[in-house]
Amino acid sequence: MRASRDSFLDGAIAALLGCAVILYAFGPGILPPWHTGWMLRGTIGPDPVQYWLGWSYFRRDIWRWPPGLNPDYGLEISSSIFFSDSIPLLAFIFKALRGLVRVDQYWGLWLYLCGALQAWFGWKLVGLATGDRLARLAGAALFALSPTMLNRLGGHFAVGAHFLLLAALYLCLTEARGARRLAAWAALVLSASWVHAYLLPMVLGFWASDWLQRAIRERRWGASAAEALAAPAVALAGLWLAGFFTIAGGFAGTWGEYGRMQLDLLAPFDPSPWGLFLPGLPRIEHLETGHSYAGLGVLAALALGFALWLWRGGGGLGRHWPLLLVLSCMLAFAVSHRVAIGGREFVLADPPAVLVGLASSLRASERFLWPAAYAMLFAAIAMIVRGLGGRRGGYVLGALALVQVIDMQPGFSRLRRYFPPEQAVVALRLADPFWLEAAGHYDRVRLAPTGLQARHWEEVAVFAASCGLPTDAVYLARVDPARAVALNASILGRLRAGRHEPGTFYVLGSEATEAAARDGLQPGDRLARIDGLWVLAPGWEGRGPSRRPACRAPA
Numbered sequence: 001m002r003a004s005r006d007s008f009l010d011g012a013i014a015a016l017l018g019c020a021v022i023l024y025a026f027g028p029g030i031l032p033p034w035h036t037g038w039m040l041r042g043t044i045g046p047d048p049v050q051y052w053l054g055w056s057y058f059r060r061d062i063w064r065w066p067p068g069l070n071p072d073y074g075l076e077i078s079s080s081i082f083f084s085d086s087i088p089l090l091a092f093i094f095k096a097l098r099g100l101v102r103v104d105q106y107w108g109l110w111l112y113l114c115g116a117l118q119a120w121f122g123w124k125l126v127g128l129a130t131g132d133r134l135a136r137l138a139g140a141a142l143f144a145l146s147p148t149m150l151n152r153l154g155g156h157f158a159v160g161a162h163f164l165l166l167a168a169l170y171l172c173l174t175e176a177r178g179a180r181r182l183a184a185w186a187a188l189v190l191s192a193s194w195v196h197a198y199l200l201p202m203v204l205g206f207w208a209s210d211w212l213q214r215a216i217r218e219r220r221w222g223a224s225a226a227e228a229l230a231a232p233a234v235a236l237a238g239l240w241l242a243g244f245f246t247i248a249g250g251f252a253g254t255w256g257e258y259g260r261m262q263l264d265l266l267a268p269f270d271p272s273p274w275g276l277f278l279p280g281l282p283r284i285e286h287l288e289t290g291h292s293y294a295g296l297g298v299l300a301a302l303a304l305g306f307a308l309w310l311w312r313g314g315g316g317l318g319r320h321w322p323l324l325l326v327l328s329c330m331l332a333f334a335v336s337h338r339v340a341i342g343g344r345e346f347v348l349a350d351p352p353a354v355l356v357g358l359a360s361s362l363r364a365s366e367r368f369l370w371p372a373a374y375a376m377l378f379a380a381i382a383m384i385v386r387g388l389g390g391r392r393g394g395y396v397l398g399a400l401a402l403v404q405v406i407d408m409q410p411g412f413s414r415l416r417r418y419f420p421p422e423q424a425v426v427a428l429r430l431a432d433p434f435w436l437e438a439a440g441h442y443d444r445v446r447l448a449p450t451g452l453q454a455r456h457w458e459e460v461a462v463f464a465a466s467c468g469l470p471t472d473a474v475y476l477a478r479v480d481p482a483r484a485v486a487l488n489a490s491i492l493g494r495l496r497a498g499r500h501e502p503g504t505f506y507v508l509g510s511e512a513t514e515a516a517a518r519d520g521l522q523p524g525d526r527l528a529r530i531d532g533l534w535v536l537a538p539g540w541e542g543r544g545p546s547r548r549p550a551c552r553a554p555a
């Protein structure tokens with residue numbers, strides 16, 4: 001497809017439309033980089049706390065190799081900035097700038113950036129079908145008013161980078177050749193590898209379709225073979241630099257086997273909890289699924305676009321068969337072998353366990369609807385502007401964008417409940433003076449037993465990060481279970497024998513570790529219940545003057 005001439009002003013207006021959607025959904029309080037209260041208050045859940053923790057440790061640590069390593073957040077079970085879902089792309093940038101500017105959180109900026117780029121790439125896409133200003137801006141608004149994107153930005157911030165999918169679709173539909181195109185794909189693949197592992201295979205799928213299309217058309221087999229090796233190599237290099245390969249196991253996670261969080265075929269039509277007008281449909285309830293509603297405006301656009309396509313005789317898709325093939329494969333992966341229709345499941349087959357294990361690393365397969373959904377929206381918009389003309393199509397798309405906004409009011413209200421105005425900084429949850437005094441005498445704090453979201457992980461980790469203490473109290477996207485088991489066995493043995501690590505105090509999260517701590521209690525140790533947590537402070541009675549500066553509330 002051939003792009004229309006771009007106006008910088010119109011592109012800026014499109015980006016501002018995307019920012020306006022984010023402002024309407026999340027408010028202005030998330031934007032200042034010194035505002036951390038909205039992330040740490042707990043109204044959104046534990047994930048934003050995880051992101052902040054990963055960044056808080058990463059930004060104060062030295063540069064390591066690979067640069068994504070983040071050892072103080074987790075100690076023996078630590079991994080990298082990648083597995084705290086802290087968006088390595090921005091973490092690398094702001095860590096490099098830490099001598100010039102202090103950034104306590106960059107997720108507010110990220111949410112606004114996602115909205116702006118979603119609308120801007122939507123504007124670029126519609127420009128492939130029409131040069132009409134109104135049509136392009138109205139189409140950009142429809143892309144920005146995506147319930148699936150806004151739902152991800154409502155907690156899983158990195159996975160809300162749907163603009164990467166629009167950028168990949170745009171590359172697939174444009175005809176630039178040579179080094180510039182390869183550089184664009186390399187930059188996009190690298191960016192995806194530094195944003196989130198769920199988005200990377202989707203971007204690679206788009207690239208694969210474009211590669212196949214060009215390889216067949218150009219018949220430059222040597223260059224095509226080199227690119228077929230280079231693109232995956234860029235992805236692997238990006239993952240390695242971000243620290244993806246720092247763990248040896250646990251990639252499938254602790255829950256969510258493939259086929260258990262699949263796409264219900266009626267999900268795009270199920271408005272709960274986003275839509276105002278359509279009736280709710282039965283579905284399989286799961287925390288990670290059920291937010292694939294397209295919105296009434298988008299559904300109307302799809303229906304109108306399909307009707308115009310039939311009216312014009314259909315066809316016209318054959319030349320894009322590699323893209324259609326890849327989108328169909330991703331859609332089939334989203335549906336899985338356990339086909340769900342209106343909450344009822346039909347098992348088509350039982351794949352080999354090894355394949356299920358590999359697929360489970362991507363957790364909720366429903367997300368693989370997104371590439372096809374955006375491609376269908378673009379196709380519908382293209383048919384509307386071509387069937388009705390740019391100006392009339394623009395009026396129709398503008399009306400549909402208004403319908404989308406009105407229909408999405410329940411979803412916007414839900415987001416506002418999750419993101420109420422908060423203080424810029426919230427106080428530590430552990431209020432007893434002991435904690436701040438202990439931070440001046442010890443070099444690290446351990447949680448025993450530890451693991452993925454172990455008991456008391458959040459309050460201990462926030463305290464530790466605020467006071468600059470390394471800790472093994474963690475919440476990470478993936479934790480190597482073998483490491484956690486070995487560490488817990490080692491710490492339990494140390495507690496029982498009274499061989500406490502120098503410079504370490506312990507928060508005890510189980511009856512077994514409490515009993516072991518009592519067995520190994522030494523003269524001068526303090527074992528007490530403080531703020532509802534059992535704490536062992538070795539050598540407390542003989543402590544000298546504080547060795548560390550006083551810490552403060554999270555910032």
